[in-house]
Amino acid sequence: MTDLPLTIVADENIPALEPLFQHLGRLHTYPGRTLSPEQVRDADVLLVRSVTRVDERLLSGSSVRFVGTATIGTDHVDQDWLAQQGIGFSSAPGCNADSVVDYVLAALLHTAQDQRFDLRDKTLGIVGVGNVGHRLQGRLEQLGVELLLCDPPRAANEGTDGFVELEYLLRSSDIICMHTPLTRTGAWPTHHLLNADNMALLKPDVVLLNAGRGPVIDNAALLQLANARPQMSLILDVWEHEPWVDAELASRCRLATPHIAGYALDGKIRGTWMLYNALCEQLGRPADIGLSQVLPPSPVSSMKLNRPDNLLAPVRSVYDIYRDDRDFRAMLGDTETDIKLGFDRLRRFYPERREFVTLSLKGEVEPDAAQQFAALGFNCHWGNDD
Numbered sequence: 325m326t327d328l329p330l331t332i333v334a335d336e337n338i339p340a341l342e343p344l345f346q347h348l349g350r351l352h353t354y355p356g357r358t359l360s361p362e363q364v365r366d367a368d369v370l371l372v373r374s375v376t377r378v379d380e381r382l383l384s385g386s387s388v389r390f391v392g393t394a395t396i397g398t399d400h401v402d403q404d405w406l407a408q409q410g411i412g413f414s415s416a417p418g419c420n421a422d423s424v425v426d427y428v429l430a431a432l433l434h435t436a437q438d439q440r441f442d443l444r445d446k447t448l449g450i451v452g453v454g455n456v457g458h459r460l461q462g463r464l465e466q467l468g469v470e471l472l473l474c475d476p477p478r479a480a481n482e483g484t485d486g487f488v489e490l491e492y493l494l495r496s497s498d499i500i501c502m503h504t505p506l507t508r509t510g511a512w513p514t515h516h517l518l519n520a521d522n523m524a525l526l527k528p529d530v531v532l533l534n535a536g537r538g539p540v541i542d543n544a545a546l547l548q549l550a551n552a553r554p555q556m557s558l559i560l561d562v563w564e565h566e567p568w569v570d571a572e573l574a575s576r577c578r579l580a581t582p583h584i585a586g587y588a589l590d591g592k593i594r595g596t597w598m599l600y601n602a603l604c605e606q607l608g609r610p611a612d613i614g615l616s617q618v619l620p621p622s623p624v625s626s627m628k629l630n631r632p633d634n635l636l637a638p639v640r641s642v643y644d645i646y647r648d649d650r651d652f653r654a655m656l657g658d659t660e661t662d663i664k665l666g667f668d669r670l671r672r673f674y675p676e677r678r679e680f681v682t683l684s685l686k687g688e689v690e691p692d693a694a695q696q697f698a699a700l701g702f703n704c705h706w707g708n709d710d
């Protein structure tokens with residue numbers, strides 16, 4: 325597959341396809357969720373996101389020689405089958421990890437403000453300490469939050485120091501953030517990792533956030549528990565059975581969003597760009613388009629703080645998580661079919677959002693506040709009036 329032009333079939337929800345791939349061949353875009361064997365049969369390259377199941381059913385008999393998913397998660401791809409067929413594969417590890425961490429921090433800071441607590445007085449458990457969990461760990465440690473970490477695969481490789489057992493974390497944490505992949509086999513499968521039995525261990529007023537994959541938590545058991553425990557706070561970005569969402573569970577959440585934690589433009593375009601690099605490598609061609617050539621400058625690039633004690637002011641100016649929550653809830657009274665269509669429509673036409681790091685903060689602030697704004701991930705230039 326070295327002869328150009330290539331035939332490239334891609335999910336229409338992948339940004340920056342033209343500038344990165346058009347010079348390599350003819351691009352055909354389709355809705356990813358309904359991509360069919362007929363649409364991919366004559367393709368050389370298939371570029372997907374998480375909503376396309378990539379397996380023998382989709383690709384058998386096709387001419388596809390390279391599959392790329394512009395996502396971190398890979399549970400939608402049958403990688404064993406691709407390898408057996410000699411089809412090249414790449415995902416985009418870490419591409420939107422900072423976008424997810426921004427989402428988590430926005431959600432937790434709003435929750436802390438609404439429930440009148442300071443994150444630094446809480447114990448926060450992270451389950452799955454990979455690209456996302458590790459970056460979240462870094463920012464929260466700088467903020468001064470006490471952490472518990474659970475990641476049995478890492479503990480098995482690196483030693484158990486610094487890691488705790490899941491049950492201990494569930495029992496001891498005030499806030500829990502789920503960041504594991506979805507796996508059904510292997511030594512540490514995560515399907516229904518949180519279930520009726522172990523969720524009974526949770527503190528009654530726990531804040532539980534899932535921005536990994538929906539089926540990592542048994543959603544029916546979660547709804548039952550949350551109904552029995554009115555003080556429990558749920559923040560869910562991912563759902564069992566997407567694009568369908570259990571409207572009752574969503575209505576029980578303090579924040580509910582349609583799988584957009586990683587949807588900052590920076591994270592999405594970085595994912596596409598990583599696939600461009602992987603495809604060029606497979607083709608033996610130089611990848612000479614830089615990320616900055618395809619990532620537009622941020623429309624909100626600097627902010628002078630006049631209320632430096634309020635951590636939420638810059639967070640809101642880059643990312644209003646309540647807007648996502650409102651838009652999502654607005655469609656939940658619809659029929660099952662409308663919810664499914666609405667879920668994908670919100671994602672397809674997601675408004676531009678940028679990562680915290682794109683915002684420069686200026687002003688004169690106290691050292692403690694300066695440390696906290698830097699910990700959140702903003703680009704800080706204190707004392708600079710330019």
Ligand SMILES: NC(=O)C1=CN([C@@H]2O[C@H](COP(=O)(O)OP(=O)(O)OC[C@H]3O[C@@H](n4cnc5c(N)ncnc54)[C@H](O)[C@@H]3O)[C@@H](O)[C@H]2O)C=CC1
Binds near residue numbers: 512535584585
């Ligand atoms: N909501 C969203 O928009 C997004 C969701 N994701 C999801 O988040 C997941 C995590 O992303 P990354 O951190 O980048 O992945 P990663 O692969 O870098 O890290 C995952 C971590 O989970 C750990 N893990 C695996 N099984 C575990 C278990 N049973 N218990 C505890 N830990 C376990 C692994 O050892 C690894 O350290 C992705 O696989 C994807 O499904 C990723 C990006 C955006």
Ligand SMILES: O=C(O)C(=O)[C@H](O)COP(=O)(O)O
Binds near residue numbers: 337395398583587671
């Ligand atoms: O990267 C991942 O993994 C994700 O979950 C994606 O950010 C989700 O976006 P879509 O692939 O579903 O558009």
